Amino acid sequence: MSEAVAIIPARGGSKGIARKNLQRVGGVPLVARAVDAARRCPAIDRVVVTTDDADIAAVAAEWGAEIIERPAELSGDQASSEGALLHALDTLEARKVDVGVLAFLQATSPFIDVDALTAAVQLVRSRRRDSVFSAVETYGFLWEKGLGDAAEPINHEIDVRPRRQDREPHYLETGGFYVMRAAGFRAARHRFFGSVGIAEVAPRTAIEIDTPDEMELARRLAPLADRDSRGDRAVAVDAVVTDFDGVHTDDTVRVDQNGLESVTVSRSDGMGVSLLRAAGIPFLILSTEANPVVAARARKLGVDVRQAAADKAAVLREWAEDHGIPLSRIAYLGNDVNDLACLELVGWPVAVPEAHPLVLSAARVVLDSRGGDGAVRDLAERVLAARPSAAAPAPHEAERPGGRNPATDHPTAPLEAS
Structure with a gap:
């Protein structure tokens, strides 16, 4: 016919x-x-x-x-x-x-x-x-x-x-x-x-x-x-890259009387990353700032991290080439204007709901959960939903669903931008 x-x-x-x-x-x-x-x-x-x-x-x-x-x-x-x-x-x-x-x-x-x-x-x-x-x-x-x-x-x-x-x-x-x-x-x-x-x-x-x-x-x-x-929640990608501040955190910093800073992250997000790792999905935290908190969190999660990235888009391209992953098959999760270049590169630009208006406009998907309060887990579940099968593995290290965990590694540089 x-x-x-x-x-x-x-x-x-x-x-x-x-x-x-x-x-x-x-x-x-x-x-x-x-x-x-x-x-x-x-x-x-x-x-x-x-x-x-x-x-x-x-x-x-x-x-x-x-x-x-x-x-x-x-x-x-x-x-x-x-x-x-x-x-x-x-x-x-x-x-x-x-x-x-x-x-x-x-x-x-x-x-x-x-x-x-x-x-x-x-x-x-x-x-x-x-x-x-x-x-x-x-x-x-x-x-x-x-x-x-x-x-x-x-x-x-x-x-x-x-x-x-x-x-x-x-x-x-x-x-x-x-x-x-x-x-x-x-x-x-x-x-x-x-x-x-x-x-x-x-x-x-x-x-x-x-x-x-x-x-x-x-x-x-x-x-x-x-x-x-469309109505569906699936995000069909082979890798996930995220900003740090405003994504893994709520974009706030606590400073004690000695001038030491700390942030709060979500255990639920940690579980989400663990599920992605168990499914064999590469994960990168990409930050403009160089900060021990970011490095400590990446070590805890067992994922790649790139810091002090003045040109985040160039670093993202290099990381994708090193892993042999087309940019069209990457989800990038961001929240502010310094994420725009990366969002415009990938096949799945994703934003947290409280992101800058320009980021929301650039996003293919706006998550339901806020930064620092389950946004990474939200994205992880959408990525896994797009795969033929995704077994739920045991939590990575001490990560477990529920609650919040202060990341108390003390930074030597401000956490104001990522």
């Missing part, structure tokens, strides 16, 4: 936002969000990204897409999406792929409604519609500027103001997806042909990113939108 294939055009160039398709929303590059949505759609058999950019191709391939190299003549500012789609269909045909249904997804729509996409593919495959597009219902009164910029009504009479319940809705394209019969599209060379249907989506999914303001809005909406669309 012919396949339903999702094709995602993603150029490297962009006038409004530099490298737009690689910009992150909810901690995930835009092109990866589109690939992820298509792969979560049960009606889609194959996901393809057509691009002229090697970095976009690498990200898309990591997320499970097949790559088609887009020629330069179809990659400029004047190139049409239809041209890229037709080239992709020709390439797939040469690869002996029989495409029956084409789902055109736009990476600039970060919140694609997977249920609506599934219904649209089924509608086209059943031949009840030739083309279906995502749209949001609106009862708004629309206007345009006429002669001399005077306002003129479009979808209503100027002297009639019916109540909402007395009006028929209109539908606004969201740009999220267009589903069509592949043969009909190749004949028409346009996304709308034959019998056209509407796939209604929720207004919160309707944002399309073309400007920096729309990018910022999408980033603010991502935590709510992703929680609603």
Whole structure:
């Protein structure tokens, strides 16, 4: 039987936002969000990204897409999406792929409604519609500027103001997806042909990113939108890296009468690290400051530690290379602005709930537990939940669930930043 294939055009160039398709929303590059949505759609058999950019191709391939190299003549500012789609269909045909249904997804729509996409593919495959597009219902009164910029009504009479319940809705394209019969599209060379249907989506999914303001809005909406669309808690990674202050601690320091400092850590977090170690998952504590408390805690947990890291991102890259772990398979847990460079490197940027707003915006996951009060255990459980099986080992050394333990190794440098 012919396949339903999702094709995602993603150029490297962009006038409004530099490298737009690689910009992150909810901690995930835009092109990866589109690939992820298509792969979560049960009606889609194959996901393809057509691009002229090697970095976009690498990200898309990591997320499970097949790559088609887009020629330069179809990659400029004047190139049409239809041209890229037709080239992709020709390439797939040469690869002996029989495409029956084409789902055109736009990476600039970060919140694609997977249920609506599934219904649209089924509608086209059943031949009840030739083309279906995502749209949001609106009862708004629309206007345009006429002669001399005077306002003129479009979808209503100027002297009639019916109540909402007395009006028929209109539908606004969201740009999220267009589903069509592949043969009909190749004949028409346009996304709308034959019998056209509407796939209604929720207004919160309707944002399309073309400007920096729309990018910022999408980033603010991502935590709510992703929680609603995915709902699961699993974090699928091969390693965990964390900041120290504000993550293993509550970001406070106690100073005694002799000027000696101490912090408080959670035994529950210690158990979480033990579970990760038993599952063979590498763990690194990465701190900007050099402090005996951090070293002592790492020794207690039996994990790697890197301190005095002025360039945390560079140290993270080096550690990942040494362990042979792709950055896309690492979870980084942070809380403040000096974690942003690391959060932007990894596949799973994670934040504690009380983190700096910029960190929350960069995070793919915001934990339920606060720093110093179970945040590391929270992340550990999500990582283990993503693995095929995870036996619960005995606690490491003196760590055991419940209670809190003052880490009294006295530092010689302040613990104010990590």
